[in-house]
Amino acid sequence: MTNFDAVVIGAGFSGMYMLYRLREAGLSTRVYEAADGVGGTWYWNRYPGARCDSESIYYNYTFSEELYREWTWSSRYPEQPEILKYLNFVADKFELRPDIQFKTRVNAAQYDEENKIWQITLNDGSTVTAKYFITGVGCLSASNLPKFNGLENFKGEYYHTGHWPHTKVDFTGKTVGIIGTGSSGVQAIPAIAKEAAHLTVFQRTPQYSAPARNHPYDPEYIRQAKENFQEIKRQMRESTGGAPGDIPTKSALEVTPEERLEKYEEAWRIGGQGIFTSYYDITVNEEANKTASEFIRTKIREIVKKPDVADKLMPSYYYGTKRPIIDTDYYETYNRENVSLVDVKKNPIVEITEKGLRTTEGEYEVDVLVFATGFDGMTGPLLKMDIRGKDGVSLKEKWNGGENTRTYLGVANAGFPNFFMITGPESPSVLSNMPVSIEQHVEWISDCIEYMCENNMESIEANVEAEEAWSKHCGEVANATLFSKADSWYTGANIPGKTRRFLIYLGGVGAYRQKCAEIAANGYEGFHFEKAPAPIQGSIK
Numbered sequence: 001m002t003n004f005d006a007v008v009i010g011a012g013f014s015g016m017y018m019l020y021r022l023r024e025a026g027l028s029t030r031v032y033e034a035a036d037g038v039g040g041t042w043y044w045n046r047y048p049g050a051r052c053d054s055e056s057i058y059y060n061y062t063f064s065e066e067l068y069r070e071w072t073w074s075s076r077y078p079e080q081p082e083i084l085k086y087l088n089f090v091a092d093k094f095e096l097r098p099d100i101q102f103k104t105r106v107n108a109a110q111y112d113e114e115n116k117i118w119q120i121t122l123n124d125g126s127t128v129t130a131k132y133f134i135t136g137v138g139c140l141s142a143s144n145l146p147k148f149n150g151l152e153n154f155k156g157e158y159y160h161t162g163h164w165p166h167t168k169v170d171f172t173g174k175t176v177g178i179i180g181t182g183s184s185g186v187q188a189i190p191a192i193a194k195e196a197a198h199l200t201v202f203q204r205t206p207q208y209s210a211p212a213r214n215h216p217y218d219p220e221y222i223r224q225a226k227e228n229f230q231e232i233k234r235q236m237r238e239s240t241g242g243a244p245g246d247i248p249t250k251s252a253l254e255v256t257p258e259e260r261l262e263k264y265e266e267a268w269r270i271g272g273q274g275i276f277t278s279y280y281d282i283t284v285n286e287e288a289n290k291t292a293s294e295f296i297r298t299k300i301r302e303i304v305k306k307p308d309v310a311d312k313l314m315p316s317y318y319y320g321t322k323r324p325i326i327d328t329d330y331y332e333t334y335n336r337e338n339v340s341l342v343d344v345k346k347n348p349i350v351e352i353t354e355k356g357l358r359t360t361e362g363e364y365e366v367d368v369l370v371f372a373t374g375f376d377g378m379t380g381p382l383l384k385m386d387i388r389g390k391d392g393v394s395l396k397e398k399w400n401g402g403e404n405t406r407t408y409l410g411v412a413n414a415g416f417p418n419f420f421m422i423t424g425p426e427s428p429s430v431l432s433n434m435p436v437s438i439e440q441h442v443e444w445i446s447d448c449i450e451y452m453c454e455n456n457m458e459s460i461e462a463n464v465e466a467e468e469a470w471s472k473h474c475g476e477v478a479n480a481t482l483f484s485k486a487d488s489w490y491t492g493a494n495i496p497g498k499t500r501r502f503l504i505y506l507g508g509v510g511a512y513r514q515k516c517a518e519i520a521a522n523g524y525e526g527f528h529f530e531k532a533p534a535p536i537q538g539s540i541k
């Protein structure tokens, strides 16, 4: 049986950097990746219009200044192919591929308490062992295809945005139906509408979206970013959301309506997430939230020419409590003659038929169905595997359908020694600029492993009390906001039967980094170690 010091799952941003760090530390490391290439989320999400909504000069690794200087982004919000190209560039530069086994899924992992080793079962039935078991599976990699009655009867083609084919899907001359208007749907709808003969959008919840105003970068702007790399990196790491920028200090309610409107108009003109970050209390105070919500509703009424369509597009939940979306011509697309909008909250989908789908109102015939129905977020990717810790207890059993989802810092689990999750539940993860949070976790984990090697430790495990306290703190921070009020994938409300819990730490990237650093500096407070009986042998330095 092959034995590694560490096994990492996933070759996206997380797994690639984890591999780099562990190899640098002298550990024999193997990454398993289900796809046939690197990229993670950017490998799978190839739907038309897919692009990032974090600004590209911040949506990259910062661990290597050389890498930062060598790579040049074309535009503010690059499209999926460019991000995938970047990740391939990283894999080539650091020669990562020889330690990644592609087209391989990890089905199960079981902690062997006696030998203090993880037994990891792959999809070909073989087993490898590793002292450290680390997941870099992302928060949004388990696609959610709702159980619509009759899908098997559909005679046309159908696709999920999160699992898009590698060859181009040609919509020319076809009638297309798309279900879902989250970030994926809002990006795909304008792109598909340009090609299809007719596009019908099946919308359950209308969304707030602001224009991205993507544009090619000015070479001088890029030159300055590269010049100021160290300062940008510091600001990213100390920020709230993982990108430089002013932390809002004012309440939306302490300024005059004129001043507030001017601020929102300016944010709308510049594009991006400016409305979301304009005042500190947008996601905390209902009245403050209303000012931003109403501003976007007014914009929708201005853009969408047909009043009945504009009415259907009017969102009513608290702005920002579902992922704030940025778009390119989303609302404008509803002015096209070849696009129609169906409200499936009022008239729910009853079944998928041979020729299309039926709502309570009638049947819609389509050649192609696109499911932009999202993901089983946060815990879904982890629970796709059968991960078992001490006493054979599985993560699924421990978390009990979401009722008991608890972690320590979002990186470790009581009962699961030597198991680390990169951007796991209850870390800042998806409510931050992901690469920044990924780098912080990867560095914290590799520092911890090096500490264990230096101190001859055989295992590390989170304490139950520390885990409970962290989970409680995480919940208290979330409950002081409006986030937990929304039916979103943030809370698990999009998955039938999943207990509603808000599993993202909202304390901010900088504060979280400091907390993790203090815990490490205090000898890994909240964890307990077991010493190895004899000095650790093997490839570890």
Ligand code: NAP
Binding pocket: 051, 052, 053, 054, 140, 146, 161, 179, 180, 181, 182, 183, 184, 185, 187, 202, 203, 204, 205, 323, 344, 349, 372, 373, 374, 375, 430, 487, 489, 494
């Ligand atoms: P999502 O935000 O969960 O949206 C799923 C959509 O499908 C929602 O409109 C949902 O309606 C609808 N839906 C789900 N089940 C349905 C059903 N049974 N019947 C009718 N409608 C149904 O998923 P997503 O758009 O894939 O985005 C997920 C996350 O991925 C984003 O929030 C973001 O974090 C990330 N993402 C980022 C980017 C980017 O960087 N630009 C792009 C894509 C995705 P309800 O709202 O009513 O549930």
